Amino acid sequence: MRIDVVSIFPAYLEALSLSLVGKAVEAGVISLAVHDLRDATHDRHRTVDDTPYGGGPGMVMSPEPWGESLDALRASGGEAAPVLVIPTPSGVRFDQAMADDWSAAGWLVFACGRYEGIDARVADHYRERSDWAGVLEVSIGDYVLAGGEAAALVMIEAVARLLPGVLGNEVSAREDSFAAGEMSRRVEGPIYTKPPTWRGLDVPDVLMSGHHGRIAQWRREQSEERTRRMRPDLG
Ligand code: ABV
Numbered sequence: 020m021r022i023d024v025v026s027i028f029p030a031y032l033e034a035l036s037l038s039l040v041g042k043a044v045e046a047g048v049i050s051l052a053v054h055d056l057r058d059a060t061h062d063r064h065r066t067v068d069d070t071p072y073g074g075g076p077g078m079v080m081s082p083e084p085w086g087e088s089l090d091a092l093r094a095s096g097g098e099a100a101p102v103l104v105i106p107t108p109s110g111v112r113f114d115q116a117m118a119d120d121w122s123a124a125g126w127l128v129f130a131c132g133r134y135e136g137i138d139a140r141v142a143d144h145y146r147e148r149s150d151w152a153g154v155l156e157v158s159i160g161d162y163v164l165a166g167g168e169a170a171a172l173v174m175i176e177a178v179a180r181l182l183p184g185v186l187g188n189e190v191s192a193r194e195d196s197f198a199a200g201e202m203s204r205r206v207e208g209p210i211y212t213k214p215p216t217w218r219g220l221d222v223p224d225v226l227m228s229g230h231h232g233r234i235a236q237w238r239r240e241q242s243e244e245r246t247r248r249m250r251p252d253l254g
Contacts, residue, residue, distance in 0.1 A: 020124065020182060021050045021096070024171055025088050026131040027067055029053045031168040040176055043185045059087035068133075077135035085130065085141045092128055093150060100152040101126040103145045104174065106167030107136060110156035113174055115199040117157070121174075122181035124152070129175070131167035206250055208241025 024032050032053045035041065043049045057065040068078040093101065102124050121127060130137065146154040159170045179185055211222040225237045246253055 021126040023092050024053045024129045025056050026168055027056045029055045040179045043179050048182050048184050056084050059084040080132050080137040082138040082141050099126050101128045102152045103128050103154045105130045105156045106170035107156050108158050108163050110158040113157045113159050115202045118177040119199045121178045129171040131171050133166040205242050205246045208245050
């Protein structure tokens with residue numbers, strides 16, 4: 020899978036060289052590049068924003084640098100049509116099912132905006148372009164960040180861990196395609212490892228019993244109880 024990220028803070032994306040995503044890049048499963056939007060400006064101050072038409076607070080990201088940057092990316096990709104992902108608090112909610120869908124896409128381009136957002140004509144334009152595979156305005160949750168970079172990190176990690184060969188564990192990968200459906204219904208209960216007693220707290224006896232049927236039933240009950248308590252919106 021190819022992933023490009025366009026941002027005015029490319030250093031923000033340096034975390035993608037670490038951990039699971041970094042290993043997937045090193046292994047060649049993901050081809051990742053981060054691009055500075057200011058490289059697509061032509062004035063002395065490398066300006067990427069301007070005041071909003073109609074008035075209002077803050078600044079709006081101008082369409083011209085976005086058009087130039089995104090067109091250059093598309094032109095570097097031969098016949099392939101990328102999906103344009105625009106993180107925004109006004110987008111549709113990102114979830115595990117969406118991560119699953121995207122893990123089958125060949126090419127994702129993340130457009131990380133700052134300030135009050137990107138001129139709306141950018142999304143409109145690339146939605147009309149037949150050499151792009153679509154435009155998705157996506158939110159990771161109901162809170163406002165300073166920009167799309169942190170949201171892009173979240174979405175890229177959620178997609179990367181689903182790609183074949185990234186986990187190095189095909190059982191976990193198969194359980195994850197199941198997880199997309201399961202996660203919208205329930206959350207997992209508590210898990211434990213050694214030692215059997217820690218600071219006076221014991222691991223539940225049933226998990227030490229070796230009775231696989233009782234263990235499975237106990238886990239189901241714990242999952243249901245925690246879902247009721249922590250996620251009353253599910254189930
Ligand atoms: C993108 N907040 S996504 C740009 N939750 C600016 C703020 C922001 C996003 C999110």
